[in-house]
């Protein structure tokens with residue numbers, strides 16, 4: 001469940017690697033550009049927020065002098081632990097959008113290469 005596979009060559013990629021480098025990673029075997037599908041990130045973020053909220057509520061109910069600080073700390077820790085864990089368990093790899101490769105200049109059509117480096121912001 002926690003092991004990703006490259007959509008190109010089916011090479012197994014360990015979950016910690018895919019989470020740690022989910023923004024910009026390559027398949028170690030075939031070099032395909034991969035990223036974690038955005039839906040998995042949404043799920044992990046929601047779960048992290050839920051865990052943080054639960055931790056906040058539990059810690060604010062505790063009697064004690066540190067009530068002003070601990071809830072924030074616990075909520076922060078819960079989010080920081082749960083969110084990557086959920087991402088690790090749910091993430092699917094997909095092909096990353098094609099990265100514009102700095103192409104060697106072709107003398108025949110210089111106008112086509114002016115825009116290289118601009119049009120990569122499509123989400």
Ligand SMILES: [Zn+2]
Pocket residue numbers: 006007008009010011027028029030031032
């Ligand atoms: Zn691959």
